Amino acid sequence: MAEPYGESPLAARAEALADASVPATLTLSEVAFTTQVTLRVDPKSPAAERIGTALGVMLPNQAGQVARTERLLVAWLGPDEWLLVAPEGETEQLESTLTDALGDEHGAVVDVSAHRTILQVSGPKAPELLAKGCALDLHRRAFGPDSCAQTLLARTGVLLVGRDAEPPSYWVFVRASFARYLADWLCDAAAEYREP
Structure with a gap:
């Protein structure tokens, strides 16, 4: 093979x-080959707060802001949209973290790495x-x-x-x-x- x-x-x-x-x-x-995931969620929702807690950094809430941890970059794309960038190979883990924190609330988590x-x-x-x-x-x-x-x-x-x-x-x-x-x-x- x-x-x-x-x-x-x-x-x-x-x-x-x-x-x-x-x-x-x-x-x-x-x-x-970075992991890139877009996130759509209401920034004022409980899900947004849960996501920030799960990621270890709150979602930027102002136009043009970026938030970072040692392994993650979160860039503001729009009032309810962010691009999350992590090292290669972390797509599944990042998607799982976001999906779990989003719960049943309205939102979207999409792998855009390619x-x-x-x-x-x-x-x-x-x-x-x-x-x-x-x-x-x-x-x-x-x-x-x-x-x-x-x-x-x-x-x-x-x-x-x-x-x-x-x-x-x-x-x-x-x-x-x-x-x-x-x-x-x-x-x-x-x-x-x-x-x-």
Whole structure:
């Protein structure tokens, strides 16, 4: 019997991303095969409180907020929608935790792990690079760590998450079908940071 095999959307671009990176200035890489689950629930319901208790972090209740634990990131997507991101292999456990906490209340828990991949953009020039294709103000006072926004980057719909302040670090969630295009765009936009 053949062994199951999976390849990340950017496996073919790993070398190009590494080559486009500039030590101490800019790093481009893929964060592949994460667990990603969307949650829909009324934020004022008892279920939302039970879910927060079960996860060890309350669901963010303001637009653009991110909550984190050591192994989990919860990004606000809408008034009653969140994206939960955990390490690879934790999908069943996360879905079970959410479903149990949701109980009989109205809501939805959906595995979307195969929908998107993550491009990590970090380093002192990361905000400048992203600003070339994104209209958001990425200054750390406006969009710092634990911030998120659904926006366009190089005409591609993405979820942008601020990870760290120093050096600046971002996760760019992009649909698998657009991942190679966006990786190529980032590599091209990063060319000016490489020494001639």
